[in-house]
Amino acid sequence: MSNLMKTLALSASGMQAQASRLRHVSENIANADTPGYHRKTASFEEVVVGGERTGEVRTGPVELDRSELTQVYDPGHPLADENGHYDGSNVDLVIEIADAREAQRSYEANLKMFDQARQMSSSLLDLLRR
Numbered sequence: 001m002s003n004l005m006k007t008l009a010l011s012a013s014g015m016q017a018q019a020s021r022l023r024h025v026s027e028n029i030a031n032a033d034t035p036g037y038h039r040k041t042a043s044f045e046e047v048v049v050g051g052e053r054t055g056e057v058r059t060g061p062v063e064l065d066r067s068e069l070t071q072v073y074d075p076g077h078p079l080a081d082e083n084g085h086y087d088g089s090n091v092d093l094v095i096e097i098a099d100a101r102e103a104q105r106s107y108e109a110n111l112k113m114f115d116q117a118r119q120m121s122s123s124l125l126d127l128l129r130r
Contacts, residue, residue: 020123
């Protein structure tokens with residue numbers, strides 16, 4: 001595989017991984033007020049083919065954050081116990097927004113690398129046609 005094609009594959013895998021990460025962040029934000037909801041996290045894994053590292057990445061299995069759920073006091077809530085508390089979620093919106101921003105910037109960096117490699121391969125093809 002040529003270096004330009006490998007660069008395209010590397011940056012495309014990075015964009016796919018960051019898009020998956022953004023999807024999980026969006027789900028976390030959407031469920032921030034859902035009682036008993038555990039925050040989802042995704043780790044990245046390096047792709048290995050035939051025992052050899054490719055440099056590409058993919059998202060690993062989705063894991064649930066097992067930190068304590070917040071205790072919400074609302075005696076009128078149907079899930080409230082005899083003391084008026086129920087389990088909220090463990091989603092922190094500040095963390096989710098920071099994760100979303102980081103994923104967005106990483107996605108944009110991979111997109112710029114992809115676009116640069118595409119422009120270089122297009123210029124190379126133009127030179128070869130002459």
